[in-house]
Amino acid sequence: MRIRNMLAAAVCVLATAGCGGQVASAMTAGAGQTACAMSQLKVALTNTGAVAGQAGGYLRFTNDSHAICSLSGWPVVSGVTASGRATTFRHARSAMYGAWRYSAPLPALTLRPGASGYAVIAADDLPAGTQTSCPAPDVRLRVAAPGSKKSILISAWLPGARSYLPTCRSISGAETAETSAITTLARTGRATSREPAVIRGAVALSR
Numbered sequence: 540m541r542i543r544n545m546l547a548a549a550v551c552v553l554a555t556a557g558c559g560g561q562v563a564s565a566m567t568a569g570a571g572q573t574a575c576a577m578s579q580l581k582v583a584l585t586n587t588g589a590v591a592g593q594a595g596g597y598l599r600f601t602n603d604s605h606a607i608c609s610l611s612g613w614p615v616v617s618g619v620t621a622s623g624r625a626t627t628f629r630h631a632r633s634a635m636y637g638a639w640r641y642s643a644p645l646p647a648l649t650l651r652p653g654a655s656g657y658a659v660i661a662a663d664d665l666p667a668g669t670q671t672s673c674p675a676p677d678v679r680l681r682v683a684a685p686g687s688k689k690s691i692l693i694s695a696w697l698p699g700a701r702s703y704l705p706t707c708r709s710i711s712g713a714e715t716a717e718t719s720a721i722t723t724l725a726r727t728g729r730a731t732s733r734e735p736a737v738i739r740g741a742v743a744l745s746r
Contacts, residue, residue, distance in 0.1 A: 572607065572608065572609035572647075572649055573606075573607075573608050573609065574608060574609055574610070574611075574684075574685070574686055574687075575600070575602060575608035575609060575610050575650060575684055576608070576684075576687065576689075577683065577684055577687045577689040577690065577691060578604075578689075579602060579603060579604035579606070579608055580600050580601065580602065580603060580684055581600075581601045581603040582598060582599065582600055582601075582682050582691060582693060583598075583599045583601070583693070584596045584597070584598060584599075584660075584680065584693060584694070584695070584696075584697075585597050585598075585599050586637075586699070587697035587698055587699035587700060588636070588697070588699030588700055589636075589664055589697070589699070589700040589702075590635065590636055591635045591636075592635070592663055592664065592665050593634070593635045593636040593661045593662065593663055593664060594636070594661065594662060594664040594697055594700045594702065594704065594705050595634070595636040595637070595659065595660045595661030595662060595697070595704065596636075596659075596660060596697055596699070597637065597657045597658070597659055597660075598614065598616070598657065598658040598659075598660055598680075598682060598718070599655050599656075599657055600614070600650075600655060600656045600657070600658070600684060600721065601650075601653065601654070601655040602650035602651065602652050602653060602654055602655070603652075604652060605652055606652070607649060607650065607651055607652070608649075608650055609647055609648060609649050609650065610647075610648045610650060610656045610684060610685060610721045611645060611646065611647035611648065611685060611721060612645060612685035612686065612720060612721060613630050613658075613685055613718065613719075613720045613721070614658050614682060614683060614684055614685055614718060614721060615627070615681075615682070615683040615685075615687075615690065616628040616658070616660060616680060616681070616682050616683075616716075616718045617680070617681040618662075618677030618679075618680060618695060618704055618706065618716050619677055619678065619679040619680070619681060619692070619695075620674075620675045620676065620677055620678060620706070621675060621678050622675065624675075625681065626677075626706070626714055626716060628660065628716045628717050628718045629714065629716070629717045629718075630717065630718065630720070631659070631661070631717035631718060631719050634659045634661050634717065634719055635661070636659065636661040637659035637661065637719070639659045639719045639722065639726070641719070641720065645720045645721070645722075646721070646722055646723060646726065648721060648722075648723060655724075656721045656722065656723065657721070657722055657723070657724055658718050658719050658720065658721055658722070659718070659719040659722075660680075660704070660716070660717070660718045660719075661716075661717060662677075662704055662705050662706060662707065662715050662716040662717070663705065663707040663708075663709065663715040664700070664702075664705040664707055665707060666707060667707065667708065667709055667710045668710040670707075670708065673705055673706060673707035673708070674706045674707075674708070675706065676695070676702065676703035676704055676705050676706055677695040677703060677704040677705075677706055677716070678694070678695050678696075678703050679692050679693065679694060679695050680692070680693050680694070680695045680704070685721060704716070
């Protein structure tokens, strides 16, 4: 039987090296900042788990270059099954996993070298209505930064849920996999007390 990780466990992961080791600040992007290219970014799936009928994690986009760049908007994420079937994730407006909610305007993050932006991904992990099972899970994720024409493949394994990312459908039969927009760790509600969060130019220490 799969062991569910509750949000408390997710907080623990974010407070430790599972969320990326060093804490680096993400600031609002100024005019003229160059958008981060995929070649500048290191992408990882972190803080995985399952809660309240959803399983997922945080896509962490870390500036792995020596130059400052910016991220803003929605990453393009597709789930790929073992048979090769690919499904593009819809844009989330809120996520039970990660406690993220859409609010306008979307933050534009300036990433110093070593700093990270995040996107919450999640999908329903239980059959809905009269369904008795879910389709085959996604075993890989194809990820592209906002505005990028290049993408990378990473594993869709969720250590915190002990499963691959599920592909369960809604009662209406619709796909449920979704991704949030790029955001700071503070806006997911999972920042540690030591992480500075700079939103719209105002510095605030997350609590």
